[in-house]
Amino acid sequence: MALATRTDRRPSLPRTVWDSTVGKKTVMAVSGLIMLLYLVAHMIGNLKIFFGPGDFNHYAHWLRTLGEPVMRWEWTLWVVRVGLVAAVVAHAVSAYQLSRRDIKARPSKYVHKKPRASYATRTMRWGGIILGLFIVWHILDLTTGTVHPGEYEHLHPYQNVIDTFSTWYGNVIYITAVVALGFHVRHGFWSAAQTLGVGNASRDRFLKTCANGLALLLTAGFVSVPVGVMTGVVS
């Protein structure tokens, strides 16, 4: 009688997650945290520029030998790159679909408007678009060298970085994006904690402090490089 008593099966786990607003937010939270983890590592790596060209270029070389001898030259790097692209795509697609839904859910605005929510919260969507465009420019500038000002030299990131931050627009684009990142992380990290169900009343202050601390740390760490080049500390 098992056939007759069995109630309808529910959709599979991936289907349930992707079809639900709560599930899509989970996708955003997880992909966001993966990117955040990468950014912390990236920021720490960037700071090696203050130890001079030898240290910095050697660090870039080491990244390509990561995981040897199991992995070959650049294998680990490519695994990380593929993972990051997947995270960016998942994050952006979910954000796009959820945003469209959110805008549709509130078709008519109130006549009496009030300033609402914090700056970081209100700018999540625009901040995300800025960051997406920045990533494209950043890769074309310092990874492929396509739009790099001056002579792009592979595996000589020290000079490449100095070239980029010797232009006014390089500094403007970079610093704008990093400030946008700070705001994005400020609301995003705390939101991710809520979405993953980690947040509760007693942990709220701690999570907000973490979010602000992370945002500040990342912004300061990333901004220090162009500031270093501009002030001549890095030359």
Next chain:
Amino acid sequence: MKLTLRVWRQKNADAEGAMSTYEVDNISCDMSFLEMLDTLNEELIVKGEEPVAFDHDCREGICGACSLVINGDAHGPERTTTCQLHMRSFKDGDTIDIEPWRAAAFPVIKDLVVDRSAFDRIIQSGGYISAPTGSAPEAHATAVPKPDADFAFEHAECIGCGACVAACPNGSAMLFTSAKVNHLNVLPQGAPERETRVLDMVAQMDTEGFGGCTLTGECATACPKGIPLPSIAAMNKEWLRATRKVNR
């Protein structure tokens, strides 16, 4: 008190609406906001005009029928329901904007009245417990730890007025749904449907066309019953747990 009211007037669901301006005089500061509207309506009826339609029922702040976005705030400037809002919160000569709840899932029926039956369908999809009918069971038969009872009660306070949806920039019903899910999911009586409840109610919420949560926090600020924002995180936790448990 003499006041200028700018009220949303809309003949029916299909008609175009607009703000209309009215003057009301001799308003006592002890009147409730709804009594002030009653005064306006009496004058409109005497003048042979159509009175302003608005929802109300108990006028004691416990039924969840009244609504109104007053000067951009759901239920007005005080943290209470519109029926419990008194005119002493306003000053003589003020201009007050009165609008209906705005959300795709809450279509305007007439003037300030919106259709909130989407909430009823969310409740139908899982806001219940399976219990044998008949005489009431012995009250002490099922022990409930005090913290759980408090948590359940905190969420049971939700009167389903929809202020959370009205205040949310995404027209999201997450705070309402989380209040209803958390209320039952923490109790032993709600345990048999613990997983299906949260999955079905969230699915119904999505079907109704409510937006997603961006954790803006406007809902919890507007809630006349003080349902806290972490309720949403608690429901997310239940939802994630249920997705893992139910697919067997």
